[in-house]
Amino acid sequence: MDAIHTTIGLFAILAGFIICYKNKGTRKHRLWGRIYIISLILLGITTFLFRDPRPGIGAYKMFIILSLLFIPVAVYPLVFRKYIKVWVVWHYTFMLYSFLFLLIASVTLFIDDLRDFLMTFKIIESEANVVSRVLFWFLPFIIGTIWIFSKKRAYESKFRNLMMRPPK
Numbered sequence: 354m355d356a357i358h359t360t361i362g363l364f365a366i367l368a369g370f371i372i373c374y375k376n377k378g379t380r381k382h383r384l385w386g387r388i389y390i391i392s393l394i395l396l397g398i399t400t401f402l403f404r405d406p407r408p409g410i411g412a413y414k415m416f417i418i419l420s421l422l423f424i425p426v427a428v429y430p431l432v433f434r435k436y437i438k439v440w441v442v443w444h445y446t447f448m449l450y451s452f453l454f455l456l457i458a459s460v461t462l463f464i465d466d467l468r469d470f471l472m473t474f475k476i477i478e479s480e481a482n483v484v485s486r487v488l489f490w491f492l493p494f495i496i497g498t499i500w501i502f503s504k505k506r507a508y509e510s511k512f513r514n515l516m517m518r519p520p521k
Contacts, residue, residue: 416458
């Protein structure tokens, strides 16, 4: 069952990277966007069915949930683009946050391995926990947020014409 979950997760990450680096607004972009959303939903389902059946919500599940929550927020501007002037920027920003949380969820799986590795060097477990969480949660979030907002202004000017176009 873990193989199914891992395959779906890798497919979601692949779709996310393809979307990030291909032309926006094309038919292929929309197709890969749908693939990303469907694979992310399937990943969320398999997360709670197959992966880590322990009760409660750990960090991995929390980041998957955050990634899933950003999908409707990112689709909202598309649905109501007739009324939202900067719908492209909103869509772009929230989809990137969904992808960022998916990536953070993925690296969260390695926190225990890093903590165990750090403890072989006689580092106290609580310090090892802090170091691993800073490396895998805090830094990717800060770097991702800086990257998203640095690109946001460029996307505003790049897609100014698309934002002014009436919806199909």
